[in-house]
Amino acid sequence: MKDLPKVYEPQTVEKKIYAMWEEHGDFHTRVNPDKKPFSIVMPPPNVTGQLHMGHAMDATLQDILTRYKRMQGYEALWLPGTDHAGIATQIKVEEDLRVHEGLSRYDLGREKFLERVWDWKEKYGHRIVEQQKKMGASCDWERSRFTMDEGCSKAVRETFCELYEKGLIYKGSRIINWCPHCLTALSDAEVEYADKPGHLWYIRYPLSDGSGDITVATTRPETMLGDSGVAVNPEDEKFKHLIGKTCILPLVNREIPIIGDEYCEIGFGTGAVKMTPAHDPNDFEVGLRHNLEVIRVIADDGTINENGGAYEGLDRYDCRKKIVEDLEAQGYLVKTEDYSHNVGTCYRCHNDVEPLISAQWFVKMEPLAKEALRVVNDGTIKFVPERFAKTYTNWMENVHDWCISRQLWWGHQIPAWYCDECGHINVARTDPVKCEKCGCAYLTREEDVLDTWFSSALWPFSTLGWPEKTEALDYWYPTSVMVTGYDIIFFWVARMIFSGMEQMKREPFSTVLIHGLVRDSQGRKMSKSLGNGIDPLEMAEKYGADALRFNLITGNSPGNDMRFYEEKCEAMRNFCNKIWNASRFVMMNLSITENGLPERLEPEDKWILTRLNDTVREVCENLDKYEIGVAAAKIYDFIWDDYCDWYIELTKPRLNGEDPDAKQRAEQVLLYVLCEFLKLLHPFMPFITEEIWQAIPNDGGDLILASYPRYDESLSFPEDAADFEIVMEAIKAVRARRAEMNVPPSRRSHLLIVTEREAAFTQGEAYIRKLAYASEVTVLRDSPADTAGMVSAVTGQAKMYMPMADLVDLDKERARLQKSLDNAKKQLAGQDAKLANQSFVSRAPEAVVNAEREKKAKLEALIANLETSLRDLG
RNA sequence: GGAGGCGUAGCUCAGCUGGUUAGAGCACCUGCCUUACAAGCAGGGGGUCACUGGUUCGAGUCCAGUCGUCUCCACCA
Numbered sequence: 001m002k003d004l005p006k007v008y009e010p011q012t013v014e015k016k017i018y019a020m021w022e023e024h025g026d027f028h029t030r031v032n033p034d035k036k037p038f039s040i041v042m043p044p045p046n047v048t049g050q051l052h053m054g055h056a057m058d059a060t061l062q063d064i065l066t067r068y069k070r071m072q073g074y075e076a077l078w079l080p081g082t083d084h085a086g087i088a089t090q091i092k093v094e095e096d097l098r099v100h101e102g103l104s105r106y107d108l109g110r111e112k113f114l115e116r117v118w119d120w121k122e123k124y125g126h127r128i129v130e131q132q133k134k135m136g137a138s139c140d141w142e143r144s145r146f147t148m149d150e151g152c153s154k155a156v157r158e159t160f161c162e163l164y165e166k167g168l169i170y171k172g173s174r175i176i177n178w179c180p181h182c183l184t185a186l187s188d189a190e191v192e193y194a195d196k197p198g199h200l201w202y203i204r205y206p207l208s209d210g211s212g213d214i215t216v217a218t219t220r221p222e223t224m225l226g227d228s229g230v231a232v233n234p235e236d237e238k239f240k241h242l243i244g245k246t247c248i249l250p251l252v253n254r255e256i257p258i259i260g261d262e263y264c265e266i267g268f269g270t271g272a273v274k275m276t277p278a279h280d281p282n283d284f285e286v287g288l289r290h291n292l293e294v295i296r297v298i299a300d301d302g303t304i305n306e307n308g309g310a311y312e313g314l315d316r317y318d319c320r321k322k323i324v325e326d327l328e329a330q331g332y333l334v335k336t337e338d339y340s341h342n343v344g345t346c347y348r349c350h351n352d353v354e355p356l357i358s359a360q361w362f363v364k365m366e367p368l369a370k371e372a373l374r375v376v377n378d379g380t381i382k383f384v385p386e387r388f389a390k391t392y393t394n395w396m397e398n399v400h401d402w403c404i405s406r407q408l409w410w411g412h413q414i415p416a417w418y419c420d421e422c423g424h425i426n427v428a429r430t431d432p433v434k435c436e437k438c439g440c441a442y443l444t445r446e447e448d449v450l451d452t453w454f455s456s457a458l459w460p461f462s463t464l465g466w467p468e469k470t471e472a473l474d475y476w477y478p479t480s481v482m483v484t485g486y487d488i489i490f491f492w493v494a495r496m497i498f499s500g501m502e503q504m505k506r507e508p509f510s511t512v513l514i515h516g517l518v519r520d521s522q523g524r525k526m527s528k529s530l531g532n533g534i535d536p537l538e539m540a541e542k543y544g545a546d547a548l549r550f551n552l553i554t555g556n557s558p559g560n561d562m563r564f565y566e567e568k569c570e571a572m573r574n575f576c577n578k579i580w581n582a583s584r585f586v587m588m589n590l591s592i593t594e595n596g597l598p599e600r601l602e603p604e605d606k607w608i609l610t611r612l613n614d615t616v617r618e619v620c621e622n623l624d625k626y627e628i629g630v631a632a633a634k635i636y637d638f639i640w641d642d643y644c645d646w647y648i649e650l651t652k653p654r655l656n657g658e659d660p661d662a663k664q665r666a667e668q669v670l671l672y673v674l675c676e677f678l679k680l681l682h683p684f685m686p687f688i689t690e691e692i693w694q695a696i697p698n699d700g701g702d703l704i705l706a707s708y709p710r711y712d713e714s715l716s717f718p719e720d721a722a723d724f725e726i727v728m729e730a731i732k733a734v735r736a737r738r739a740e741m742n743v744p745p746s747r748r749s750h751l752l753i754v755t756e757r758e759a760a761f762t763q764g765e766a767y768i769r770k771l772a773y774a775s776e777v778t779v780l781r782d783s784p785a786d787t788a789g790m791v792s793a794v795t796g797q798a799k800m801y802m803p804m805a806d807l808v809d810l811d812k813e814r815a816r817l818q819k820s821l822d823n824a825k826k827q828l829a830g831q832d833a834k835l836a837n838q839s840f841v842s843r844a845p846e847a848v849v850n851a852e853r854e855k856k857a858k859l860e861a862l863i864a865n866l867e868t869s870l871r872d873l874g
Numbered sequence: 875g876g877a878g879g880c881g882u883a884g885c886u887c888a889g890c891u892g893g894u895u896a897g898a899g900c901a902c903c904u905g906c907c908u909u910a911c912a913a914g915c916a917g918g919g920g921g922u923c924a925c926u927g928g929u930u931c932g933a934g935u936c937c938a939g940u941c942g943u944c945u946c947c948a949c950c951a
Contacts, residue, residue, distance in 0.1 A: 006911065193949090200951085217951060231951095265950060273951045282951080342949070387878065394877065394947070486946085521886085523944090555887050555899070560879075561945090563886060571899055574913045585910035627890070633898070648910075732917095738905095739917035745908055773908085773916095827895080840931040848893050848932090855894060 004587070008580035010544025010573075014687045018133055021690075022141075026704045029077040029140045031471045038074035039476040040066055041460050042139065043484045043492070044147060046085035048092055048124040051131035053518035053526060053564060054485060056536035057552040059137050061515060061628060062483045064553065066138055067683035068623055069480075071708035077476055078138060079463050081145035082125060086452040087182055087348050090410040093117050110409050110447075117410050121146075131537060136545050136686045138704065143472075145463045147455040148412065155462035156412045156455050157429060159503055164416075164427045168364045168502075169404070171416075171425065175281040176360050176403050177353040179346040180302030180316075184407040185360050187451060188400055189490045191344040191353050198341050202270060202334035203327055205230060205247040208255055214239070214247055215334050217269040219341050220279075221327065222320040224249065225308045226297035227256060229275040231286055234260030236271055250332040251323065252309060259290045278357045298354055300407075316354070361405035361414060361448065365498075369396050372498035375507050381497065384626045385559040388486060388514045395490050402495075404451045411449030418444050457495035460508035482509040485517060486559060513626050516561035518552070523563055539569055546685035547572035553684070554632045575636060576688050579681075582644050583692040586670050589655045591663075595697050597672050597715075598665040602654075603763060605669045606717035607724040608647040611638060612673055617711040619680060635681050643673060646728070653766035671696065676709050726757055726797045727764050733793040734772040734800050741791065741807050748775035752790075754783050755798035774802075787872040794820065796861035799869055814873055821866040828859040 021027060040062050045055055062078055070076035090105075093116055097103050105113040125146075132139070145152060163169040177186040201221050206213040214230055227249050232239035243260040256275075263286050264273050277287030278296040287294060299305040304314050311319050327333040344353045373396050375381050376389055383389040405414060417426040419435035420442035426432045434441045455462070460482075464473040478500070484493060493512055500508030520526055526533040539548045550572040556562040601609070615638040622631035647670070654666040675698060682689040682703050693703035730753065743749075751774035753761050761768065761779045769777050789805035792813065834840055834852055841849055 004910095007913070193947095219951070263950090268950055270951090275951095280951085282949095341951095390877070391946070398948080490947090557888070560887095565886065565900080567900055568886080570913075574911095577913050578911065581911035581914085583910085588910070622890085625890075629888075630890075633888070637898085644911085645915080649915095735916060736918090740904095742905055745906060745916080770908085834931085837931060843931050844893070851894065 004580075004584050006581070006584075008544070008577045008688065010546065010576065010687060011541065013691045014134070014136070014540075014545055017687050017690050017694075018136065020694075021138070021702065021704055024702060026702055027078075027138050027140050028142060029075055031475045032075045035073060035075040037476050037480075038066070038069040038076040039079065039479040040077070040481050040483060041079045041463055041479055042081060043482075043488070044081040044083035044145075044456065044459065045128050046088050047082040047121050047128070047146065048089050049085070049128055051128055051135070051536055053534060053536050053552070055128075055132075056135055056548065057515060057518055057562075058483060058485065059132055059135050060549045060552050061513065062481075063135070063137050063549075063686070064628055064683040065481060065483070065513075065623075065626075067686060067704065068708060070138070070704070071679065071682065071706060073707065075475075077140055077143070079143050079145070079476075080129070080132070080137070080139035080141060081147070081459070081463060082128065083452060083456060084121075084146065084148040084411065086406060086408050086411040086449065087184065089117060089120070090408050091182070091348070093120050093410075096120070105409065113409055134537060134540055134545060136549065138686070143463070147452070147459070151465065151468075152455055152458070152462045153412060155458045155466055156450065157415050158467040159458055159499070160415055160450070160454075161427055161429050162503070163363065168367060169361060170364060171359060171361050171405075173357055173359045174362070174401075174403075175279075175284045175355050176358050177344060178300065178356050178358065179349065179351060179353050180300065181349045181351040182346060182408075183300055185358060185403050185405060186346060186353060187403045187453070189453075190347045192347050192350075193342045193344050195340055196343045198339050198343075200269075200337045200339035201324060201327075202336070203250065203274075204332045204334050205249060205256075205274075207242070208246040208248055214242060214258065214272050215270045216272045216274040218274055219339060220320070221323045222304070222311075222316055223276040223279045223297070224274060224323065225252060225304065225311060225319075226276045226278045226295040227252075227254075227274045228277060228287065228293040228295055229256050229290065230258045231261045231264045231273045231275050232258065232271060233262065233264045233266045236264075236266045238271055250330065251326055257290075257292075259286075259292070261286050261289065279355055281355055284357065294357055296357055298356060302354060360403050361416075361450075363402040363404055365399045365401050368498040368502055369399055371501040372396055372494065375497065375501060381507050381510060381512060383512045383514060385514065385557075388489060388512070388559060391486070392489055392494060396494060399494075402451075404454050405446075405448040406451055407447075408449050411452060412455060413449050414446040416446040418446065420444060453491055453495055456492055457499040458503065460496055460500060461504050466503070477504065477508075478506050479509045481511045481513055483513045483515070486514050487517065489514070511626075514559045516556070516559055519561055519563050521563055521565050523561075526564075534564055534566075539566070543569040543573040544576055544687070546576055546688050550575065550632060550636075550684060554629045554636070556629055558626060558628075575640065576685065578640055578644060579685075579688060579692070582639070582648060583674060583696070585648060586667075586674050587696060590667055590671065590696070592667050592671065593697050595671050595675050595699060596668060598668045600665060601669070601717075602665070603720055603724045603727075603760065604647065604650045604767070605665070606720040608642060608650075608669065608673055609715045610717050610721040611642045612676055612709075613711060613716045615642075616676070616680060616709040620708075620711070632684050635677065635684065639677055639681070643677065647673070649771055650767045653770060657766070675699070678703060679706050679709050682706075723757070723760050726795075727760050727768065729795045730755075730761070730793075730798045730800060731768060731771045733795050733798075734774075734802070737791055737793040737800075737802075738773065741804075743773075743804070743807065745773045748773050749802045749804050750775055751777045752784060752801040752803075753777065753779045753798050754781070754801070755779065756781065757797055761798070772800075783868060783872050787869070792817070792869050792873075794862065794865045794869055796858045796865065799865050810873065814870065817866055817870045817873070821863065821870065824859055824863045824866060828856065828863060831856045831859060 066076050066078040094105050177191045179186055198219050200217050200219055202215050202217050204213045204215050242258045245258050246255045249256050275283045275286055275292055277284045277292050277294045295307055297304055297307045298316055302316050304311045304319050306312055346353050417432055421440040422438040424435055424437035426436050460479050461477055464477050466473055496508045520532045547569050551568045615634055619631045619634055651666040651670055654662045678689040678693050690703045751772055755761055758779050765777045787801055789808055790801040790803050793800040
């Protein structure tokens, strides 16, 4: 043991420890009726993705909760897995195909292409898992799932069929968001809006009867190719008379009607709006009401289609330019204004999305939203922090139908077959051989696949075996906590909730723990394009995974973003090193081979045990409330301040002393407290704690499976601890006085302690000498006759004198004492005033009043001591 | 337009249901290599808790308003 390096080396330790856990099967869970279940399903990262800081934080939080519950005796399952991530993965493989072979997916064809994607998945799918392991993730890897594995596919198909049968899934032609780059439809949630500078063009549409014209304003002139009407408000005096007339669409020369619709706001813009039902959701609605023609002019790839006449084949933005030029040339352009407007972009490729009419599959949201709202409103599902419940309900209350079809190949192909004869849509759990309506055998399968989030939505139960009735499902569902970022509430959390309610008739989890984003040191979002991402693995390699974990969960509060500072990793690494060296110290001094407390405890032992016990209680309370950062900070303080800076120092005289019995008792308490704090800290810093645990006499078994500390009243000695703190206070006062005068520790002096609490000080003579740099300690009841030439330090319970004549300046000493005295008196006056206040004494809770009285008593004692010291100085 | 967060030490942030003299890390200053640890020890400086008003015996904490800042949702061409 004595050869342990002075500096903790996480790199070698972490690998070894993780392998040990795996080898011992410590992560493995089983349906165990004797234990209470606890479960977390991991938000599945993209199968071909790489671990980023967000994942690292997410995983750390989940791991802490899982380890905590596991140690508390729960059958704690953290179920891992990966997501097929439709668009993201397909794009990656297509890119690879293009770069290396110069091929597109169409060159390969669907089947061959999908084989490539599966190969890709096999090749890179393990990467993220290995990365999670490096972070210490204690998942039950044997239960790992993939959103496109057999079971999940079955769950998807079952859900699709059920919803279709209930009429909750339908196919229809509606305006959807289309990404011309990814060439697929998107859901509302997949569109990100950004303010972009643009223009508002005012265009004159001549009336057909030649009686004048009507001017419309638009931000998207290219869509005029698909205009099939102009709308004005029916109450608008300016335009009322035009309703029913027609006008001529410039450039196209189409005659289109002027209609009256409330949608058009009086006084806004020109008061007249061009209607493009095929490319604008509002126009589409208006078009339905007035039977306007739906003319699609923009093709899937973002170019103008055959309906665009002369403009056919132009890219939509080139077309815009050309149209404006032509309008101007032909005198239809009235004016152009600068205008900033919100443009929807694809959340994957950030190209502008094109709203267009398209036949797609939708989930009808209204009936599903009802239950999803109820379980959050009635508290069945709790959000932490609570404010996110509002975000959630707000969205759910206004949700539109969910477009679930994607024009991709990689994903769950929609289980629908179109009858070539009668056109009937056959939706079936097993592939049909003939049309259920007309019986013909010519069926064509729907090519589209489902939105990735459709399978993610089923994750909490599909991973546990649904639609089969499995024991695991019965045991662990509903899961305990869902841990995820606020950026994913709509995409995922909301959809898991309504899916769980619909398919399982039970909520998928009882608590949603929301965390924020990890940003860079300047507060910017970490992103590939900015190149400001910090690789968690690099940080883990440099400072240790434990340090990184601690960094990510301390000093921030749930739901708030945090900035990542490498310096903080350094600080946390230092903490690891502190623990390492404290353990090294204990081991170096250890002669005992078993962990157990002695019969007889010294005051300092009682103090540290009391502090430990208090810490245990508070940490558990905090963890139960998901105040993980607060819990971590308390453990940090206990270990560093109480255990290392005080307790270890306090035991040194005994460890180095002549009394073997006293030495052994000190060892016992040192070891006991060490073991307890290792357990306490283990969920947060699993590697270093396990490593040390394995090296010391422990309770047997791996730390990961040890019992988490519980509050133990028999190990709490508040009175003794308070008495002991009197001594600590005196030591601090002496140190402060010496530091003030720049006395180096090497200069020791006789220390006279005048106190009524002689016993407390006499008992501690040995360590007082050490900690207060004294050559000898004399405890007296009465002040010495002559204190001239002595430096003094005063607390409420003791007066300390150090004969250091050369350093004493009587006047300065007097002035200093007088200043302290004045200060204390001032405080006492405030205290008196407070206690004289009748309404305070009568209204404040007794405990608060008593605390104030105690404080007053302490001040009085301090004042008395200061006064006698002053008097003694003469 | 709607909703929400944030504003506390030089920097980054904690501070739970209102209750000692408002904390931490980093940075800074002073003194120390005191045989666990200089990635350390001891001591210290530094805050009108954005502003204004209110509730209360008592407000960083609760309420209202103001200013600044960030985010999400919706979106009128």
